Amino acid sequence: MKQYLDLIKHIRDHGVKKEDRTATGTQSIFGHQMRFDLSQGFPLVTTKKVHLKSILHELLWFIRGDTNIRYLVENGVGIWNDWPYQSWLRETDQEADFPMYSPEWKAKMKEFIQRIKDDDEFAQQYGDLGPVYGHQWRNFEGVDQLAQVVEDIKSNPDSRRLIVSAWNPKDIPVMVKSGLPPCHSLFQFYVTEGRLSCQLYQRSADVFLGVPFNIASYAILTLMIAQVTGLEPGDFVHTFGDAHLYSNHMDQVEELLSRETYPLPTLAINPAVDNLFDFVFEDFELLDYQSHGPISAPVAV
Known part of the structure; x- marks a missing residue:
C-alpha cells in the first residue's frame, strides 16, 4: 500500500490549511491519483487494521439500493x-x-x-439517509445504473460510457438533511484484453479514516463485476478532488507512517455466484491478512 502512504505523506508535507464544513480544519491538496493492480493482491491497508466486515456490508447495502x-x-x-x-x-x-x-x-x-x-x-x-449511494446506483431518476452497466460490459465492452454516477444535483439538498452528498461520486469501467478496470472519482476524501475503506470497497466491486461478466480483474484507479487530512488526525497519521507494511492479502470470492445482486456476506473470505493494530480517530460530522 505504498501508494496510500505516499498520498498521506504528500498531503502532510505539501498540503495547504483549509477550513471545512465541519469546522475541524484540514491539510488539503486538490487532484491526485493512485493505481492498484488487482491481480497483485487485494489492496487493504496493512499499517492499521481495517474492518473488512464493515466494508463488505456497506457495499452490499449500496448494491441492494438500501438507504x-x-x-x-x-x-x-x-x-x-x-x-x-x-x-x-x-x-x-x-x-x-x-x-x-x-x-x-x-x-x-x-x-x-x-x-x-x-x-x-x-x-x-x-x-x-435519503437518496444516497444505493438509491442513485439503482434508481437514478428511474434508471438502474448498476444493472445497466453490468449488461453494457457484457454486450459492449469497448463502450466509453460504462459509468455509474451517484451525483444527482436535484437530490443533493435532500441528502444533506440526514446524511452526506456523495463523496465517491462517479465511477467508470474499462475493458481491455479480457480484464476489467475501474476508475473512481472522489470529490472529497478523508484520507486517514475514509480512503482505506473506499479503496477496498471499489476493489471488491470491481472483483465482483469482473466475475459476473466473465472477465479477469484489472486495475482500480482512484482519482481525487479535495484529498485532506483532518487537523485532529495528525498524531494518528504520524503513528501510521511509523509502521512497516506487510504483504497484501487475497480476497476469495465464491465462484458459483454469477449475478451481481445474488452476492451475500458469506461469499467473501479474506486470506493472509497481516496488519498492525487499529488506530482510532474521530469522525468529522
Whole structure:
C-alpha cells in the first residue's frame, strides 16, 4: 500500500490549511491519483487494521439500493450512524444537551441505535439517509445504473460510457438533511484484453479514516463485476478532488507512517455466484491478512 502512504505523506508535507464544513480544519491538496493492480493482491491497508466486515456490508447495502442504516446496525456496522444520529438530535431539539463525542452523547447514541433496531416507525423516520449511494446506483431518476452497466460490459465492452454516477444535483439538498452528498461520486469501467478496470472519482476524501475503506470497497466491486461478466480483474484507479487530512488526525497519521507494511492479502470470492445482486456476506473470505493494530480517530460530522 505504498501508494496510500505516499498520498498521506504528500498531503502532510505539501498540503495547504483549509477550513471545512465541519469546522475541524484540514491539510488539503486538490487532484491526485493512485493505481492498484488487482491481480497483485487485494489492496487493504496493512499499517492499521481495517474492518473488512464493515466494508463488505456497506457495499452490499449500496448494491441492494438500501438507504436506511437499519441493515447496517443489525449487522454490527456503525460507520454511517453519526449522521442520522446527529440529525435526530437536531430535529428533536436535543443537540445542545449532548455535545458531540461527550460521554452523554455516546450513551445517547446507544439508545438511538437500539431504537433503530427495535422500532419500525422510528427506523423509517430517523434511520433513512435519503437518496444516497444505493438509491442513485439503482434508481437514478428511474434508471438502474448498476444493472445497466453490468449488461453494457457484457454486450459492449469497448463502450466509453460504462459509468455509474451517484451525483444527482436535484437530490443533493435532500441528502444533506440526514446524511452526506456523495463523496465517491462517479465511477467508470474499462475493458481491455479480457480484464476489467475501474476508475473512481472522489470529490472529497478523508484520507486517514475514509480512503482505506473506499479503496477496498471499489476493489471488491470491481472483483465482483469482473466475475459476473466473465472477465479477469484489472486495475482500480482512484482519482481525487479535495484529498485532506483532518487537523485532529495528525498524531494518528504520524503513528501510521511509523509502521512497516506487510504483504497484501487475497480476497476469495465464491465462484458459483454469477449475478451481481445474488452476492451475500458469506461469499467473501479474506486470506493472509497481516496488519498492525487499529488506530482510532474521530469522525468529522
